[in-house]
Amino acid sequence: MIQFFHVAKRYPGGQTALEDLTFEIARGQFVFLTGASGAGKTTLLRLIFREEVPSDGQILVNGRNVASIPQSKIPYLRRTIGVVFQDFRLIPRKTVFENVTYLPRVLGIPLKTQKQMAYTALRRVGLAHRLNAFPPELSGGEQQRVAIARALINEPDILIADEPTGNLDPDLSREILRLFLEVNLRGTTVILATHDRDTIQRIGRRVITLDRGRLVSDLEIDGSDPPSLDPAEEPAAADPEPSPSETATAAEPAEEGT
Amino acid sequence: MSFLQAVRYFFREALLNLVRSWKVSLLAILTITVSLFLGGAFLLVTGNLAESAERWRGEMRVVVYLQPDTSAAELSRLAAEARAAAGVSSVEAVSPAEARERFHQVFPGLSNLVEGWEKEPLPASLEIGLAERAARPPEVKAWLDRWRGRPEVTMIDDDREWLGQLETAVAVVRGIGLALAGGLLAAAIFIIASIIRLTAFLHHEEISIMRLVGATEFFIRGPFYAEGLLQGLIGGGLASGALYTAFRVFEERSRSTLFSSLLATEFLSPRQVAFLIVLGGIAGLLGAVVSLRRESL
Numbered sequence: 408m409i410q411f412f413h414v415a416k417r418y419p420g421g422q423t424a425l426e427d428l429t430f431e432i433a434r435g436q437f438v439f440l441t442g443a444s445g446a447g448k449t450t451l452l453r454l455i456f457r458e459e460v461p462s463d464g465q466i467l468v469n470g471r472n473v474a475s476i477p478q479s480k481i482p483y484l485r486r487t488i489g490v491v492f493q494d495f496r497l498i499p500r501k502t503v504f505e506n507v508t509y510l511p512r513v514l515g516i517p518l519k520t521q522k523q524m525a526y527t528a529l530r531r532v533g534l535a536h537r538l539n540a541f542p543p544e545l546s547g548g549e550q551q552r553v554a555i556a557r558a559l560i561n562e563p564d565i566l567i568a569d570e571p572t573g574n575l576d577p578d579l580s581r582e583i584l585r586l587f588l589e590v591n592l593r594g595t596t597v598i599l600a601t602h603d604r605d606t607i608q609r610i611g612r613r614v615i616t617l618d619r620g621r622l623v624s625d626l627e628i629d630g631s632d633p634p635s636l637d638p639a640e641e642p643a644a645a646d647p648e649p650s651p652s653e654t655a656t657a658a659e660p661a662e663e664g665t
Numbered sequence: 666m667s668f669l670q671a672v673r674y675f676f677r678e679a680l681l682n683l684v685r686s687w688k689v690s691l692l693a694i695l696t697i698t699v700s701l702f703l704g705g706a707f708l709l710v711t712g713n714l715a716e717s718a719e720r721w722r723g724e725m726r727v728v729v730y731l732q733p734d735t736s737a738a739e740l741s742r743l744a745a746e747a748r749a750a751a752g753v754s755s756v757e758a759v760s761p762a763e764a765r766e767r768f769h770q771v772f773p774g775l776s777n778l779v780e781g782w783e784k785e786p787l788p789a790s791l792e793i794g795l796a797e798r799a800a801r802p803p804e805v806k807a808w809l810d811r812w813r814g815r816p817e818v819t820m821i822d823d824d825r826e827w828l829g830q831l832e833t834a835v836a837v838v839r840g841i842g843l844a845l846a847g848g849l850l851a852a853a854i855f856i857i858a859s860i861i862r863l864t865a866f867l868h869h870e871e872i873s874i875m876r877l878v879g880a881t882e883f884f885i886r887g888p889f890y891a892e893g894l895l896q897g898l899i900g901g902g903l904a905s906g907a908l909y910t911a912f913r914v915f916e917e918r919s920r921s922t923l924f925s926s927l928l929a930t931e932f933l934s935p936r937q938v939a940f941l942i943v944l945g946g947i948a949g950l951l952g953a954v955v956s957l958r959r960e961s962l
Contacts, residue, residue: 456877458877478882479881479882482879482881483879485876485877485879486878486879490877496870496873496877498870498874501871509874509875509878509880510878510879512674513875513878513880513884514666515666515670515671515674557878
């Protein structure tokens with residue numbers, strides 16, 4: 408699914424962000440990317456969705472060489488990748504519905520379908536009832552869940568998260584991580600960058616460690632306290648089953664679809 | 666997304682932007698309005714002047730004013746003499762009484778100027794129409810110069826002299842107008858470009874999200890192009906409306922004066938109005954293109 412071959416990233420000033428990285432992430436894997444600040448985690452993630460271009464090497468995402476795809480094809484690559492950031496990157500003056508439906512709008516999906524997609528995505532993160540709220544009205548954890556819903560709205564093949572719990576307290580962090588694990592359980596490849604070693608130790612999974620731009624370890628570890636996840640269960644953070652009247656309201660959010 | 670869907674989305678977003686930041690949008694629209702209003706006003710005035718000049722060229726004549734004591738018999742003799750000359754298409758002998766009567770008709774507001782005189786205040790004259798072909802040749806000029814030297818003649822008013830001057834003036838005014846309107850339009854394009862760059866900057870977070878989720882550049886830039894186009898078209902429409910209002914007010918106030926007959930006989934043709942509006946649209950679009958050309962947004 409994602410393959411790095413001797414990838415290096417050097418900036419014009421001569422600063423080296425990544426050096427000779429070679430690894431592969433299979434479809435459906437959950438991978439922690441860790442390392443100290445400045446180790447190159449963010450750069451690596453940005454290379455996957457072609458926000459950065461490697462100075463050397465090749466990167467294959469779903470069989471496509473992202474280093475050499477033409478500028479005009481980048482949007483099509485990005486539609487298969489969901490991205491979540493530490494600072495949420497929600498537009499404060501747009502409603503939750505508008506924030507999560509950027510991609511459906513870009514794709515020209517009819518408003519009615521957009522509403523259904525938004526409802527489904529928000530329900531997965533337990534926020535279907537906040538469809539018409541504005542981000543400043545939400546807590547940090549809720550804002551991050553909206554950002555995750557935005558990343559998930561198109562059922563992407565890959566979900567990339569850059570320090571998604573960096574701005575959240577430990578309880579909320581657990582909740583968000585649990586969401587990522589659930590997303591992964593449904594088949595989405597998840598790459599999560601974090602410098603929180605305790606979380607990694609607790610949850611386990613594959614861990615790629617970077618140090619000053621170099622890959623220093625790539626291990627599969629068992630978690631000390633992995634959360635119990637049952638794919639048949641509703642997500643822990645999901646909304647309680649809405650009453651018919653709630654469903655009607657939620658299925659018909661505000662008319663403004665822009 | 667189909668092209669039509671995208672265009673509909675662009676214009677909806679552009680309209681929302683215009684409404685949301687109406688103050689800056691208004692500035693852009695008014696700049697376009699002012700420049701196109703001025704350009705349109707020059708077009709209107711010079712168009713009317715040129716048309717008047719053209720009309721007068723068809724009615725061109727030379728008026729030979731005679732001595733105040735010219736008798737009726739002498740008037741008809743001179744008229745017959747003029748009629749015989751080559752290149753003369755018509756000669757009308759105007760007696761002092763007829764001249765006074767005409768003054769009444771043409772300038773009713775100034776009638777009292779020619780009333781209450783002991784003698785007739787206006788002299789007798791010969792109104793000589795020149796054949797189109799003979800209007801310019803030097804023989805006509807030489808013939809008129811001979812008339813100028815005759816004792817019965819006090820002065821000769823040759824339409825052709827001031828008509829030539831009028832045509833030069835029209836050309837100069839048109840040139841100045843075009844330069845002024847062009848300069849203002851350039852300023853309007855610059856202002857629209859700045860405003861759109863500012864709008865793009867204000868939306869840079871949203872743009873980065875759109876790019877992140879996989880929006881194409883066409884989709885990202887489209888609303889800005891639509892915004893520039895709309896600002897320009899609205900500006901052009903407002904300029905045409907303002908020009909029409911100004912024209913009507915001017916026409917109302919200056920009815921039956923020399924000015925109205927010179928400057929405000931006819932409004933711009935529908936094609937010229939459409940040209941003004943389209944020009945506004947092009948200016949707006951150009952502003953958007955200029956502002957987003959090298960910007961990576």
